[in-house]
Amino acid sequence: MMVSMLRFPKRSYVGWGSIGELFQVLRGWGQRNVLVVxxxxxxxxxxxxxxxxxxNHDFQITVYTDVEPEPxxxxxxxLVAFTRAGSFGCVVGLGGGSALDMAKLAAVIPQNKGNIAxxxxxxxxxxxxxxxxPKILIPTTSxxxxxxxxxxxxxxxxxxxxxxxxxxxxDVAIVDPQLTLSVPKRVTAATGIDALTHAVEAFLSVNxxxxxxxxxxxAVELIGGSLKTAVENGKDAEARKAMSTxxxxxxLAFFNAGVAGVHALxxxxxxxxxxxxxxxxxxxxxxxxxxxxxxxxxxxxxxCRILADGVKQVDDWNAEDYLRLFYYFVKDVGLPxxxxxxGIIESKLTDxxxxxxxxxxxxxxxxxxxxxxxIHQIYQMAYSGLQ
Numbered sequence: 001m002m003v004s005m006l007r008f009p010k011r012s013y014v015g016w017g018s019i020g021e022l023f024q025v026l027r028g029w030g031q032r033n034v035l036v037v038x039x040x041x042x043x044x045x046x047x048x049x050x051x052x053x054x055x056n057h058d059f060q061i062t063v064y065t066d067v068e069p070e071p072x073x074x075x076x077x078x079l080v081a082f083t084r085a086g087s088f089g090c091v092v093g094l095g096g097g098s099a100l101d102m103a104k105l106a107a108v109i110p111q112n113k114g115n116i117a118x119x120x121x122x123x124x125x126x127x128x129x130x131x132x133x134p135k136i137l138i139p140t141t142s143x144x145x146x147x148x149x150x151x152x153x154x155x156x157x158x159x160x161x162x163x164x165x166x167x168x169x170x171d172v173a174i175v176d177p178q179l180t181l182s183v184p185k186r187v188t189a190a191t192g193i194d195a196l197t198h199a200v201e202a203f204l205s206v207n208x209x210x211x212x213x214x215x216x217x218x219a220v221e222l223i224g225g226s227l228k229t230a231v232e233n234g235k236d237a238e239a240r241k242a243m244s245t246x247x248x249x250x251x252l253a254f255f256n257a258g259v260a261g262v263h264a265l266x267x268x269x270x271x272x273x274x275x276x277x278x279x280x281x282x283x284x285x286x287x288x289x290x291x292x293x294x295x296x297x298x299x300x301x302x303x304c305r306i307l308a309d310g311v312k313q314v315d316d317w318n319a320e321d322y323l324r325l326f327y328y329f330v331k332d333v334g335l336p337x338x339x340x341x342x343g344i345i346e347s348k349l350t351d352x353x354x355x356x357x358x359x360x361x362x363x364x365x366x367x368x369x370x371x372x373x374x375i376h377q378i379y380q381m382a383y384s385g386l387q
Contacts, residue, residue, distance in 0.1 A: 004209035006256050009137075009148055009170040014248055016241060019176040022092075022136065023055045029134055031089025033060050037079070037103040039095035040065040042140060045182060048094060062086065064106075067099050070155045070270045070277060076105050076116050084110040090134045096191070097144025097277065100137045101152040104168040108132035116154070120161045121361060128165045137170040140179045142230070142243035143191025143278055145198050145251020147173040153277075159355040160267040177237070177244035185231050188243075189333040190278030192227040195247040196329075197281040199223065200289070200303055201260050202253035204296045205365045209257065216253035217306070222246030224307045224329075231333045260366040261288045264359035265378060268352045273344060282335045283342070286326035287381040293319045295368035327386050338385035349379040 013021045026034065034055075042048050043065055052061060064082060068075045083091075083106045093103025109116055111132040118126040137147040150169040151162050183191070199219035202212055226242035233239065265288065266280035275283075293300050304325050331337050339349075353376040357363075363370050370378075 004211055004256075006211055007150070007166070007169070008252060009173045011171070012148070012173040012175065012248075014175040014245060016177055016237070018174050019051050019138065019179060020054075021174060022051075022138070023058070025136060025172050026055060026059060026090070029090055031134070032058075033087060033089045034062070034092060035083060035086065035088040035090070035106060036061055036063045036092045036094060037067065037099055037106055038063060038065060038093070039067055039099050039140075042095055047140065047179070047182065051094075051179070062088070067095065067102050069096075069098055070160075070274065071098050071102055072155045073117060076102060076152075076154055079106050080109045080116060088133060090136070093135065093137045093147075094140065096139070096141045097146040097153075100139060100144065100146035101154075103135060103137060104146075104152045104170075105163065107135040108165070108167045116163065119163045119165075120154070121164060122161045122358065124163070128167050131167045134171045136172045136174060138174045138176070138179070139247070141183055141187060141191040142177075142180050142240070142247040143194040145195065145247060145254060147175060148248065148251040149255040151255075155271045157271070158268065158351070159271050159358060162361075173248075175244055175248045177240040180240050180244060181235055183234060185234065185334065187276075187278075188234060189227070189231045189335050190276050190282060191247075192223060192230065192243060192278075192333065193282040193285065193330060193335065194278035195243070195250045196220065196223045196227070197262050197285055198254040198259060199246070199250035200285075201262055201365075202250070202257040203303060204292070204299055204367050205254075205257040205260055206367055207257045207365055212253045212257040215249045216257070217302070219246045219250035219253060220303055220306050223250070228333055258362070258365040260362055260364075261292060261368075261370050261378075264362035264366075264370070265352070265356045265375060267359055268355035269339075272348070272351065272355070273342060275342060279335060282330045283337060283339060284378065284382055285330060286323050286337070286386075287378045289326050290319045290323040290381070291370070291374060291378055292366060292368040293322045324386065339379070339383045340385070344383070346383055349376060349383060352379050
């Protein structure tokens, strides 16, 4: 029988108003010099000032905003250099997945030898030796799950790579739905599909367990039942709460069971064409699900029954049904469903395939082996759309 090992952040606060725990955590650590890594947009709209104001008088806070969507290696190296020049006692990441991933690196890499490139999964040759300073990760979107994982994703030329280590795991995660109220419709949709993809791929992963299945299925229920409402009415507190909790649970599920083909094929879209990560997942999700469905039919039926809200009996589903269900779920929240809609030309599918096949860490978790032919076929379907 398989033995499962589950990993979680050391501590999590989840729920409306949980941002109020920030002061108590910082005070308990006794570190006055705090680095806050955040999205520049959040500073512009006043969110950072609003939620840091209760701690401003008690701590010396430095706000760092040189954070890019889909951050590049160069962007991350600038942050590490900035952090090494300071003497920060702890790091707070506030924002979307990019800001949280950057905060992880700011807390850990400066305490170790070398640069970020030395620790990349595909090409790095060094191992992290020091844990770094404590870090608090606070998401302002419901989607990436970065607050509960030990992964930082970076864009490289033509593809993406990651740094992954237990040291990157949050000391404290604070998941407060009220921080997501101002997220625009398109971002709500994209990050929501990202969270759904985490839950679905974790449930279908070859590394799934009963424990991760429970997390993943509850996440599918919460996200499936609330995403459209959150997109259409961002001020709906119940929808935002369900999305926030669903994203958190999906993050825990995929951190322990892993994601697979959708993410492997999404990475090149982000690096080559700068598609937001959530949209990269969304445009591929229906076509990957159709392709792998024969190898995980029972579990796929379970997911589809939840998302379709009982419209069809479980034993009625087939590969075309899976395709159509996920296709219309993505389309219904206003996201593109073909690569053509992003201006990607057909001749680029080979380049995408060549980069996706390198993501062996992710592809190894797919219930159906995805080789070069299968990957190219998925990109071709995503290019052409629903026929």
